[in-house]
Amino acid sequence: MSRDLDALIALIYRQLKRWAVSRSRIISIIIQPLLWIIFLGLGFGTVFSAQNIELSSTINNSTITKYIDPSIIRSILSKYFTAIFGGVDYITFLITGMAAMTAFIGSFISGISVIWDKQFGFLKETLVAPASRKTIILGRIIGDSIINTVQSLIIILLALLITHQINPLGIPIALLYIFMMSLGFTGLGVTISLKFSSMEGFQMIVNLLTMPLMFMSGVFYPINTMPDWMKVIAIMNPLTYCVYGTRYWLAGVKASLGFMNPVTSLIILMLFTAIFATIAMFSFEKTTIED
């Protein structure tokens, strides 16, 4: 039993150590959300801001301008945009979603590292070890989830510099949601990766999976304004609940569907994580080098 705990810690240690020595990986993981934040955030940020709307040309020739002060229109529009994004400006909305997305993308990188380990042989070293395979793979999942959470934290800290609508006190709780979500998706990524021996095959499946999940989670736009069919998918998408929770605790954003609140979201995330981490543990138990 204590050997199994040691094995769990050993694998956490290994994942963290590898991460610490591969600086390029850290940078590339942070760069991607940063690009989204800069181009989408700053680009759409001004679109969704009433201050920049050229009112005279929009309501040109109309009699409206005679009776209503343009500043009132501005303030109505401004309220409208803020309401749509749940009480914050677009960049805050996006950046809080990005915090969750960074860990989400990172979760699938773990799957890639399993395939690397297959190709470079280290996986065999863990497969012949007498320690319980369940704890070995769990250690790996936990280690990678810690990494993903730290990377999300870096994004959140950067966000503090860009927007002041974020509440620093909410960070630890938001990280809990992110960690939970990461455990689940890392479990899923690892399970898929155990079935593939080539990077290409795995990457194809992952792209097919991550793109829709990302867009139908509310990272880029609110879920309550989505078309109905999209809402259905968003409800089934675990990432949705992480994005919701992260946003709620970081910026108090409540844009959501009826049943969602911080508690139900966390419970759903925990269920999801329990299921997929368990699936990963059982598939690793049955792994031979033939697959």
Add this chain to the structure above:
Amino acid sequence: MPMDEIVIVENLVKKFKDVTAVDGISFTIKKGEIFALLGPNGAGKTTTIHIIATLLRPTSGRVFVGKYDVTKDPNKVREKIGIVFQDPSLDNQLTAYDNMYIHGKLYGLRGRELHEKIMKLLEFVDLKEYAYKQVRYFSGGMRRRLEIARSLLHEPELLILDEPTIGLDPQSRAKIWDYIHMLKKEHDMTILLTTHYMDEAEELANRIAIMDHGKIIALGTVEQLKAMLGKDVIYLTLDGNAKEFCEKLIFAKDCNIIGNNRIELLVDNAPRYLPEIFRIALTNGIGIREVSYRRPTLNEVFLHLTGRELRESLEETPSIIQKLPLRWRRSR
């Protein structure tokens, strides 16, 4: 089950989709012996090893390590074995020390004891000064030595070495042979190794199983295997009927047709009989295209059993093996 046998393999078969990699082999390994599986590429050596090491499930047959069945008690078997795989299995991004440390943790070692064992073994394989270097900067020989050190960390009852010297230069090979001799002498360790170098099997093994196409075609000590052929072997390539010619050579202990018009002649004294052979050929109008005689080595044993030269399937001759750096392409 007698307990002086640490490995028992009974009628082991392993089929992959369309290939039968291991085709019904049986053998046992006694405690304290060095047992070699010798055979050309694709013979099924690695597959056999992987089944013993619980990494592959047998298609049929049974395998025991200690008193444990590899399919029923894999964790018990894993505790007993240390293995060096044919292909590398180190974490290149980590240091030598960390590779050892993680291994130790996976086998339930900890604290001072673990640290001291790591340092002792790194010293044993002459890598102490590289302990805190990342493995990716290591040469092939250093990696191999580190893998050997790692496999010894938890003091396994059975050490499995799959082609321990593949791709190494002569100095590194000699070094690894030294370690193996030392382990045998000082710890009386049981070692199962595979190789496709005849000299390696001869140098290291107490007993050798020659494998080909998934089958064990001969098993015994080097002396027993060579005794199959007697003192000298003469090889003749003929123009004419080999079978008829064989019947005329009554002085030979045995005469076998191997391959195309090629015959193998077992005699006690080849130089004495050669003129006789030429005389018989001449009087019978049979042309001799090629003739050679050799003291039997494992290569001749393999040739005797399969009609193929073992070293041909290795693409090099034994004398060159000892002098040139070997850079085999990896099988996969």
